[in-house]
Amino acid sequence: MEKRNGLRVILFPLPLQGCINPMLQLANILHSRGFSITVIHTRFNAPKASSHPLFTFLQISDGLSESQINDAPTSNVMSLLAQINCSTESPFRDCLRKLLVESQESEKISCLIDDCGWLFTQSVSESLNLPRLVLCTFKATFLNAYPILPLLRTKYLHVSASEAEDPVLEFPPLQKRDISRIFGKEGEKLDPVLRIVVETTIRSSGLIFMSCEELEKDSLTLAKEIYKVPIFAIGPFHSYFSASSSSLFKQDETCIPWLDNQEDKSVIYVSLGSVVNITETEFLDIACGLSNSKHPFLWVVRPGLVLGAKWIEPLSEGIMRSLEEKGKIVKWAPQQEVLAHRAIGGFLTHNGWNSTLESICEGVPMICLPGGLDQMLNSRFVSDIWRVGIHSEGRIEKNEIEKAVKMLMVESEGEKIRERLKFLKDEVARSVKHGD
Numbered sequence: 001m002e003k004r005n006g007l008r009v010i011l012f013p014l015p016l017q018g019c020i021n022p023m024l025q026l027a028n029i030l031h032s033r034g035f036s037i038t039v040i041h042t043r044f045n046a047p048k049a050s051s052h053p054l055f056t057f058l059q060i061s062d063g064l065s066e067s068q069i070n071d072a073p074t075s076n077v078m079s080l081l082a083q084i085n086c087s088t089e090s091p092f093r094d095c096l097r098k099l100l101v102e103s104q105e106s107e108k109i110s111c112l113i114d115d116c117g118w119l120f121t122q123s124v125s126e127s128l129n130l131p132r133l134v135l136c137t138f139k140a141t142f143l144n145a146y147p148i149l150p151l152l153r154t155k156y157l158h159v160s161a162s163e164a165e166d167p168v169l170e171f172p173p174l175q176k177r178d179i180s181r182i183f184g185k186e187g188e189k190l191d192p193v194l195r196i197v198v199e200t201t202i203r204s205s206g207l208i209f210m211s212c213e214e215l216e217k218d219s220l221t222l223a224k225e226i227y228k229v230p231i232f233a234i235g236p237f238h239s240y241f242s243a244s245s246s247s248l249f250k251q252d253e254t255c256i257p258w259l260d261n262q263e264d265k266s267v268i269y270v271s272l273g274s275v276v277n278i279t280e281t282e283f284l285d286i287a288c289g290l291s292n293s294k295h296p297f298l299w300v301v302r303p304g305l306v307l308g309a310k311w312i313e314p315l316s317e318g319i320m321r322s323l324e325e326k327g328k329i330v331k332w333a334p335q336q337e338v339l340a341h342r343a344i345g346g347f348l349t350h351n352g353w354n355s356t357l358e359s360i361c362e363g364v365p366m367i368c369l370p371g372g373l374d375q376m377l378n379s380r381f382v383s384d385i386w387r388v389g390i391h392s393e394g395r396i397e398k399n400e401i402e403k404a405v406k407m408l409m410v411e412s413e414g415e416k417i418r419e420r421l422k423f424l425k426d427e428v429a430r431s432v433k434h435g436d
């Protein structure tokens with residue numbers, strides 16, 4: 001058992017899979033360095049305390065009704081988070097105050113670490129005289145753009161076809177057509193959120209990134225200039241501790257024996273993460289594209305992924321039969337283990353930051369199908385800067401999917417992508433070793 005240092009850290013993750021994973025990985029990193037850990041969390045998407053017996057978990061009320069929690073897989077995540085941000089402030093303050101009082105008789109609480117998406121925690125920690133560190137679970141380049149995103153949104157609201165591929169000079173490597181897709185339909189609602197995140201991060205005691213200089217040296221330097229706080233870039237967190245134990249969904253473990261029966265680098269893994277939704281037409285196009293590519297595939301179809309459907313019922317018996325010949329569909333996979341499997345040769349991904357990092361670290365080249373937000377940026381880095389993947393350019397269309405899978409898995413372009421990725425993977429691995 002590691003030596004304890006008599007200090008406790010309070011963690012408060014945003015209740016989304018892509019935010020809970022890095023926060024609990026960070027908890028493990030800190031615990032291995034001697035800190036005791038308390039995790040405050042909402043009822044909605046509560047982490048499984050039983051998977052982390054060394055940490056203390058405290059649940060606070062989030063104000064969501066039973067039906068809101070049940071409908072969450074198909075709801076607008078942004079509006080859910082906005083509501084939780086309003087209703088959680090008071091219970092969070094009470095909980096933190098109580099912990100600080102209790103700590104006077106036991107371990108000292110050294111700081112609060114919470115997600116930059118919490119809008120009230122800086123004020124609460126200031127009022128209780130507790131230093132707050134901000135965890136950013138996406139690429140620093142994206143956080144650096146927060147101060148100018150509202151401006152870019154209005155500037156590039158309407159982009160003509162002829163200028164769609166032009167670079168956004170204020171926000172490279174984005175193209176003009178990417179900007180409106182970052183925000184979705186109700187972009188203006190995000191403006192005040194972005195402003196508060198910038199203001200509260202500047203007032204914080206420091207910023208933690210799951211990133212490294214090998215991936216974004218200039219952005220990390222710029223983050224220090226913009227936010228004027230100490231920056232801690234400690235590499236991809238999953239390189240230290242797997243995300244598996246913080247999974248909110250039941251992982252289908254049959255993926256691994258299925259992969260064991262496949263040839264090396266022959267399988268395309270398909271997953272669009274925990275939040276993205278697609279239409280039924282897009283879903284059927286992905287199905288036909290995969291089937292027509294004739295490559296084995298492992299496809300995560302999260303219940304609620306397809307708008308208007310419970311799970312995979314839009315697939316006709318005919319398509320289902322042809323899919324089953326080559327592939328396997330599951331509701332949720334042990335992704336990190338899957339990407340590390342020798343049989344995986346490519347990843348059709350939405351480019352969430354966790355998935356992008358996991359793919360780079362396992363040396364799995366990508367087909368980029370971003371759904372919005374920072375995924376638009378990550379996918380441009382993957383396809384245009386690091387050149388370790390193929391961009392779908394928003395075309396979720398069966399012929400395009402088939403073409404991209406073939407290009408990645410069998411053509412010479414795929415080979416070149418694989419070589420570049422091997423180089424990037426080694427660079428990132430070195431950063432993790434240095435930071436040990």
Ligand code: UDP
Nearest residue numbers: 018273274275300332333335352353354355
């Ligand atoms: N994940 C998983 N099983 C799946 C799909 C995803 O364990 O079937 C994990 C994945 O490894 C990653 C996280 O869920 O750690 C998704 O985070 P990401 O930032 O990629 O996307 P988000 O879900 O936030 O859009």
